[in-house]
Amino acid sequence: MSVIAPDFKFSKFIQSxxxxxxxxxxxxxxxxxxxxxxxxxxxxxxxxxxxxxxxxLAFTYLADPSRTLPVVQAFMETxxxxxxxxxxxxxAALLAAGTIFVERKMLAKLQLRVGPFYCxxxxxxxxxxxxxxxxISKEIIIPAKxxxxxxxxxxxxxxxxxxxxxxxxPVAPGWVVADVDMGLLAVFAVIGFFPIVTILSAWSAxxxxxxxGGIRALFQMVSxxxxxxxxxxxxxxxxxxxxxxxxxxxxxSFPWILFLPVGAIVFFITMLAELERIxxxxxxxxxxxxxxWLTELSGMMYGLxxxxxYLKLYAFAALFVVLFLGGWNGPQIVPQFPMEIVTNGLELxxxxxxxxxxxxxxxxxxxxxxxxxxxxxxxxxVGVIFFILLPRGVFPRIRVDMLLNLGWHKLIxxxxxxxxxxxxxxxxxxxxxxxxx
Amino acid sequence: MKFxxxxxxAGNYSTVVxxxxxxxxxxxxxxxxxxxxSPRKKSNPVKFLPMECGQVPSGEGRTHFMMQYYPYILMxxxxxxxxxxxxxxxxxxxxxxxxxxxPMLGFFGIMFGAMAFALYQSGRRRxx
Numbered sequence: 001m002s003v004i005a006p007d008f009k010f011s012k013f014i015q016s017x018x019x020x021x022x023x024x025x026x027x028x029x030x031x032x033x034x035x036x037x038x039x040x041x042x043x044x045x046x047x048x049x050x051x052x053x054x055x056x057l058a059f060t061y062l063a064d065p066s067r068t069l070p071v072v073q074a075f076m077e078t079x080x081x082x083x084x085x086x087x088x089x090x091x092a093a094l095l096a097a098g099t100i101f102v103e104r105k106m107l108a109k110l111q112l113r114v115g116p117f118y119c120x121x122x123x124x125x126x127x128x129x130x131x132x133x134x135x136i137s138k139e140i141i142i143p144a145k146x147x148x149x150x151x152x153x154x155x156x157x158x159x160x161x162x163x164x165x166x167x168x169x170p171v172a173p174g175w176v177v178a179d180v181d182m183g184l185l186a187v188f189a190v191i192g193f194f195p196i197v198t199i200l201s202a203w204s205a206x207x208x209x210x211x212x213g214g215i216r217a218l219f220q221m222v223s224x225x226x227x228x229x230x231x232x233x234x235x236x237x238x239x240x241x242x243x244x245x246x247x248x249x250x251x252x253s254f255p256w257i258l259f260l261p262v263g264a265i266v267f268f269i270t271m272l273a274e275l276e277r278i279x280x281x282x283x284x285x286x287x288x289x290x291x292x293w294l295t296e297l298s299g300m301m302y303g304l305x306x307x308x309x310y311l312k313l314y315a316f317a318a319l320f321v322v323l324f325l326g327g328w329n330g331p332q333i334v335p336q337f338p339m340e341i342v343t344n345g346l347e348l349x350x351x352x353x354x355x356x357x358x359x360x361x362x363x364x365x366x367x368x369x370x371x372x373x374x375x376x377x378x379x380x381x382v383g384v385i386f387f388i389l390l391p392r393g394v395f396p397r398i399r400v401d402m403l404l405n406l407g408w409h410k411l412i413x414x415x416x417x418x419x420x421x422x423x424x425x426x427x428x429x430x431x432x433x434x435x436x437x
Numbered sequence: 438m439k440f441x442x443x444x445x446x447a448g449n450y451s452t453v454v455x456x457x458x459x460x461x462x463x464x465x466x467x468x469x470x471x472x473x474x475s476p477r478k479k480s481n482p483v484k485f486l487p488m489e490c491g492q493v494p495s496g497e498g499r500t501h502f503m504m505q506y507y508p509y510i511l512m513x514x515x516x517x518x519x520x521x522x523x524x525x526x527x528x529x530x531x532x533x534x535x536x537x538x539x540p541m542l543g544f545f546g547i548m549f550g551a552m553a554f555a556l557y558q559s560g561r562r563r564x565x
Contacts, residue, residue: 083456089463136471139478144485145498156464163460167453178452185524186453206498207487215504222513229520233527240531242524295488300471304464404509408556416545423530423538432531 046074066356073361079177087171089163095381096310097128103389110393131303138299146296147204154201155297155304161193162311169318170245172328172373183244184236187319188229191274194312195221198283198293205296213292216400217276217283223407224273230415231266234422235323238431244319248327255326259425263418264324266411268387271316273407275309277388279395280403287397317384318377325380328373336368508559512552519548 045053053071075081082088101116105123108115116124142148168183168190170176180186195218202214236242238259239250257264273280284292297305321327342362345354398406426432479485487494526533526541 079452079455083452083459088456089459136467137475138471139475140468140472141485143487143498144482152468156461156468159464160457160460164453164457167456177456178450180449180453181446185521186450188521190453203499205487207489208494208496208498208500209488211498211500211502215502219504219506219509223509226513226516226520229517230523233520233523236524237527237530240528242528290488290490299475300467304467307464404506408509408512408559412552416549419527426530427535427538 046071065358069355069357069361073365076361076365082175082177083167087169087175088167088177091171092163092166092311092314093307095314095378095385096307099310099313099385099389100306101125101128102386103392106386106389107393135303136300140299140301141296143205143207143296145206147206150200150204151296152301154197154204155301155308157197158194158201158308159304159311161190161197162308162315164193165190165315166311166318168244169315170248170322170327171318171377172370173245173249175370175374176245179245180243182242184232184242184247187244188225191221191225191228194274201297202293207296209289209291209295210293212289213283213285213295216285216289217293219400220273220276220280220282220403223404224270224411227266227407227411227415228270228274230412231263231270231418232323233415234260234263234418237419237422238426240432244322248322248329251326252329255324255329257324259431260324260418260422262414262421264320266414266418267320267324269411270407271320272388272391273403275313275316275388277313278392279398281397282400282403285397313385313388314381317381317388320384321377321380325384327380328377330372330376330379332369332372334368334372334375337362339363505562508555512555512559515555516548516552 047053051057053074076086084090104127105115107113116127118124119130120126142151165187167177168180168187170179178186198217198221199214202210202217205211235247235256238256239247241247241250276283282292284294286292289295294302294305339359339362342355342359345352422431483493487498526537530538
């Protein structure tokens with residue numbers, strides 16, 4: 001039985017609606033519209049058909065695809081699109097969501113369970129959406145005497161650090177958010193953020209288990225940073241550049257893992273340690289210290305940290321692909337588009353179906369080479385992610401002293417072996433100028 | 438050899454900062470929305486105590502905690518910087534004359550000796 005307020009009157013209801021609309025129009029035209037115009041004044045608008053695009057023209061263009069598609073193309077070439085959608089946040093978040101689902105399903109199969117099953121019609125495919133809705137509607141409990149501003153900011157900063165890492169990864173030729181000359185050093189700089197955010201979150205919670213977990217995370221990330229940095233020096237020596245796009249492009253004939261397998265193995269192991277994944281999940285060892293540095297995080301704060309963790313996992317797997325597996329290089333399996341159909345339209349008897357303005361997009365932005373590059377990159381990245389997920393169902397957790405022993409004695413030694421292999425390859429004339437290409 | 442202005446080089450990195458900022462702007466509303474639609478009940482002060490497996494916590498949350506790995510941290514401070522400086526040599530290896538590798542091998546020797554001594558000392562638990 002629905003309850004209507006006792007003093008409900010339909011005329012009052014209409015009156016309140018009208019007054020809401022009047023207030024909205026008044027405030028928007030006095031404050032919102034000038035602000036939009038001021039913002040648009042500072043944004044460079046594209047020139048389309050020899051005509052500078054204004055917001056007014058953009059609205060009129062919406063009716064005609066041959067004039068809308070150039071606007072879409074101009075938008076796809078901006079930095080904002082790269083940051084928000086394709087090689088940046090949206091793409092990485094999509095792959096991260098897929099990773100979470102595959103991990104849960106695959107682990108269940110390894111352990112003879114079923115895994116997510118009921119949410120969604122097919123094999124629990126909507127489980128992640130359900131979990132997200134659950135997390136966003138749960139109460140966030142801040143422990144007493146916690147350092148509130150830092151405690152609130154830490155999950156967001158964790159996601160933001162992972163996003164800055166994603167920004168440096170080239171996905172296809174020219175498709176990278178930040179194409180910088182010192183890309184690899186920038187990656188090391190961004191990796192250095194994660195221990196800081198972790199220890200900030202752990203210290204601000206004013207609780208013992210997060211504190212122990214945070215200190216463990218700090219030690220682990222710090223110990224494995226040196227083998228991580230040293231294992232990638234071999235690739236830099238044989239390519240002679242720190243730009244990640246150039247490193248990926250230099251592997252058009254063969255991936256560097258063929259010549260530097262020791263470095264690849266060392267980097268993979270340090271990657272597992274930096275990602276806090278089993279067998280190196282000491283910072284969140286659930287059988288020893290409740291959930292490690294995630295213990296006091298509840299609701300959406302935990303969800304954000306999970307999102308950041310999986311963005312970081314994608315970024316590390318993509319870095320492995322770019323440095324050792326050849327990035328976007330691979331056989332061209334995407335066929336060329338039938339350009340006569342695009343330019344002339346599809347003729348079916350008396351009817352001609354044609355979308356004007358499609359040709360420049362298909363020849364300049366979304367070329368078959370770009371689609372093929374993205375496909376190859378995603379296939380390799382998914383393969384690497386699979387090998388990152390696999391140890392979770394196979395290995396037990398190792399002790400802290402074993403971890404430090406592995407990092408400091410074995411991996412650093414192997415990383416130097418890799419450096420000497422690269423040096424020998426360059427001076428024997430196998431790689432570098434005059435070598436194989 | 439091309440020279441660029443420092444500002445231009447630094448400007449290339451602005452998209453990394455933009456991506457960092459975009460993630461903050463995109464993710465902070467999730468926390469705010471969650472705070473708006475989720476229940477907030479201050480029914481019981483015990484609810485807000487730090488997690489200690491059901492016990493009432495005793496002592497302070499932020500205490501001195503002996504992890505006993507100081508030698509590794511000291512080694513990190515030295516060898517992380519050394520590892521980064523090796524990139525200056527590694528990234529220009531193809532352009533350098535071969536004689537430039539000899540002092541680098543000497544540097545490796547010093548680094549190995551120092552690291553071996555530091556690892557030996559870190560293994561002597563009684564002195565830490």
